[in-house]
Amino acid sequence: MIKSPRGTRDLLPPDTALWNFVEATVRDVFRVYNFHEIRTPIFESTELFARGVGEETDIVSKEMFTWDDGNSPEMALQASWAAQYQNKYDRIEPWVVGPDKRVPFFLGHREGGWTIIKLKYYPDARDLRQLEELATAEFDGPGDRKISKPTLAIAVPEEAIPSLRELAKDIEIQPVKIPDWFEPPRSLTLRPENTAGVVRAYIEHKLWDRGINKLFYIGPQFRRERPQKGRYRQFYQIGAEVIGPATAGSQSPARDAEILELLATLLDRVGITGWTLELNSVGCPADRARFNEALRQALAPVVDKMCADCQRRAVTNPLRVFDCKVPEDQPIIDTLPTINQFLDDDCRLHYEAVKQILNAVEIPYVENPRLVRGLDYYTKTAFEFTHGSLGAQNAILGGGRYDGLSEALGGPPAPGIGFAIGEDRLVLSLTATAESVLRKPDVYVAPLGPGMDREAARVARELRRHDLVVELGDESFRKLKKSFEAADKIGARYLLIVGENEVAANAFALKHLASGEQVTVPRAELPQRITQQK
Ligand code: HAM
Numbered sequence: 001m002i003k004s005p006r007g008t009r010d011l012l013p014p015d016t017a018l019w020n021f022v023e024a025t026v027r028d029v030f031r032v033y034n035f036h037e038i039r040t041p042i043f044e045s046t047e048l049f050a051r052g053v054g055e056e057t058d059i060v061s062k063e064m065f066t067w068d069d070g071n072s073p074e075m076a077l078q079a080s081w082a083a084q085y086q087n088k089y090d091r092i093e094p095w096v097v098g099p100d101k102r103v104p105f106f107l108g109h110r111e112g113g114w115t116i117i118k119l120k121y122y123p124d125a126r127d128l129r130q131l132e133e134l135a136t137a138e139f140d141g142p143g144d145r146k147i148s149k150p151t152l153a154i155a156v157p158e159e160a161i162p163s164l165r166e167l168a169k170d171i172e173i174q175p176v177k178i179p180d181w182f183e184p185p186r187s188l189t190l191r192p193e194n195t196a197g198v199v200r201a202y203i204e205h206k207l208w209d210r211g212i213n214k215l216f217y218i219g220p221q222f223r224r225e226r227p228q229k230g231r232y233r234q235f236y237q238i239g240a241e242v243i244g245p246a247t248a249g250s251q252s253p254a255r256d257a258e259i260l261e262l263l264a265t266l267l268d269r270v271g272i273t274g275w276t277l278e279l280n281s282v283g284c285p286a287d288r289a290r291f292n293e294a295l296r297q298a299l300a301p302v303v304d305k306m307c308a309d310c311q312r313r314a315v316t317n318p319l320r321v322f323d324c325k326v327p328e329d330q331p332i333i334d335t336l337p338t339i340n341q342f343l344d345d346d347c348r349l350h351y352e353a354v355k356q357i358l359n360a361v362e363i364p365y366v367e368n369p370r371l372v373r374g375l376d377y378y379t380k381t382a383f384e385f386t387h388g389s390l391g392a393q394n395a396i397l398g399g400g401r402y403d404g405l406s407e408a409l410g411g412p413p414a415p416g417i418g419f420a421i422g423e424d425r426l427v428l429s430l431t432a433t434a435e436s437v438l439r440k441p442d443v444y445v446a447p448l449g450p451g452m453d454r455e456a457a458r459v460a461r462e463l464r465r466h467d468l469v470v471e472l473g474d475e476s477f478r479k480l481k482k483s484f485e486a487a488d489k490i491g492a493r494y495l496l497i498v499g500e501n502e503v504a505a506n507a508f509a510l511k512h513l514a515s516g517e518q519v520t521v522p523r524a525e526l527p528q529r530i531t532q533q534k
Contacts, residue, residue, distance in 0.1 A: 006227060009232065009234075021432070022270055025269050026238050026266055035214040036216070039219070040197035040201050045189075046189040047187070049191075049193075052195070052377060053196055053376060056313065057375055058374060059192045059223060060192075063224045063225055064190070065190040066190075068188075073122070073184065076182040078104060084176060089108035115152065118155070119156075121156070128154065132152065134152070135150060155174040155175075157175075190222035192221055195239070195402065198243070199243065199416065211245070213243050217237070217239050217240075219237065221420075229393065230424065231393050235423070237423060239399075240259070242255050242417050243415070244416075245414060246413060250414065253351075253354045256381045257353075257361070259399070259419060272426065274389075276388075277366065277385050279381070279382075280369055280381075280382050281381055282339055283339055284379050287339070288339075292319055300314075307324065307326045307328075307329055320374075377402040378400040379400075379402060380401040383400060395422070397421035402416050439469055440492065443493065443496050444486065444492040445498060446496065446498065447474060447498050448475070449475060459526070462526070463530065466527035480497070488513065493513060494512055495511045496509070510530070
């Protein structure tokens with residue numbers, strides 16, 4: 001049996017009803033806050049995440065699904081070489097030697113002996129040395145043929161020739177013209193998060209012309225994590241980003257507070273109670289540099305007792321030590337300085353202003369000076385909402401400000417703030433069940449007798465036009481009992497009988513399944529009658 005890949009899952013009815021309820025509700029909330037939807041690609045250039053999210057983060061260094069897209073350069077070279085050089089030899093034999101079996105050699109024979117030909121798209125000095133070593137020995141060629149003192153050739157794309165000329169002395173260089181269809185490979189990655197993609201789109205489409213952009217998205221994200229409850233390799237995020245030029249007000253603490261208030265409303269509307277908003281300020285890059293320096297000093301005497309990841313982080317990006325999940329390291333991490341001691345006046349005032357607005361709109365929060373978030377782009381406000389029912393993976397959502405991200409991606413200054421909700425976790429922490437949001441069929445239409453399928457189809461079509469949920473049976477159910485069972489199984493409210501007599505009279509037997517009450521209703525009155533009674 002073929003199963004879904006590790007860390008992925010199928011969402012099936014009736015659970016999907018709960019997902020749709022959540023998504024419809026959040027769309028309503030986004031509308032009243034004047035956010036508009038953005039849809040960006042599910043995969044992007046790997047470089048976007050490396051530069052945006054940060055090379056040292058767990059997400060980029062360990063968890064991305066990355067692949068090379070485009071034509072294999074060696075294949076392109078091989079095919080082109082064969083087309084251009086085959087008539088220079090009376091025979092050509094493919095040959096692989098040594099550990100580097102991926103790079104093909106060919107043996108070409110013509111009058112005067114054999115030539116060893118190496119094909120290499122990106123040649124360097126090592127390739128030439130490897131060829132020269134082969135030439136000195138006598139060796140067993142294909143079919144146990146002894147080959148001695150062959151001549152040497154290297155086949156490379158035309159563009160690579162200038163760099164080789166100096167290096168290759170007794171080696172013939174065979175220029176290969178690479179055809180136009182060849183697309184050089186490019187590294188792509190399934191998006192592990194959507195902020196970098198949104199900011200890329202902001203830059204690509206010059207969205208600053210629109211002033212402040214209030215954008216939301218709903219969609220899958222991919223991280224190669226160890227799966228457990230609430231943690232998947234394909235998971236879904238509902239997120240939003242507010243981004244624009246500073247002149248449009250994108251830097252204001254009012255934006256931070258509005259995002260947090262929106263989130264409180266959103267969780268409330270979806271039906272989640274008992275969340276905790278954890279709040280912090282991670283400062284600006286200058287604060288972070290001072291903080292990182294203090295961390296480096298604090299870590300120096302203890303880092304050799306920490307895990308290998310922390311030892312690396314302590315050198316490259318000490319802030320990331322706070323992402324460590326190794327239990328033995330936690331007592332050490334607890335002794336480290338916190339960022340709030342390093343905030344400059346601007347960052348401190350910004351943080352104070354955010355808190356004052358939150359107090360005014362009565363959104364409760366808990367300050368957590370150790371909250372640094374696992375992505376490098378954050379500045380100033382950083383936050384998470386946690387929920388007790390979720391166990392180890394208790395962060396239902398996270399977000400913060402990223403005032404330097406656009407510039408890090410080559411765009412103009414564009415302060416921004418946003419969040420992403422883990423939709424899987426949101427659904428897990430809902431007390432509502434799929435049953436409570438599922439709309440059951442209003443009526444089961446049961447054709448009775450031969451030729452009644454087409455009459456039943458007409459009636460069903462009329463009822464559906466009135467927005468009634470209709471399940472349509474078929475005339476192969478000879479006995480009405482079978483239709484009743486089917487209607488019962490799907491939880492329909494009514495059963496409507498479409499038989500020859502009913503069609504002739506243009507009035508139909510309508511049975512309310514819970515009470516058993518049956519009435520005959522003229523065709524034109526059916527929609528109204530079905531809508532009336534629960
Ligand atoms: P994040 O904290 O990496 O932030 O992810 C946000 C939320 O996505 C988490 O709080 C969690 O609920 C959910 N999540 C993350 N990984 C998984 C997983 N493997 N399985 C299930 N749920 C998961 C970001 O992604 C930022 N882009 C948020 C943001 C937007 N910051 C500013 N704007």
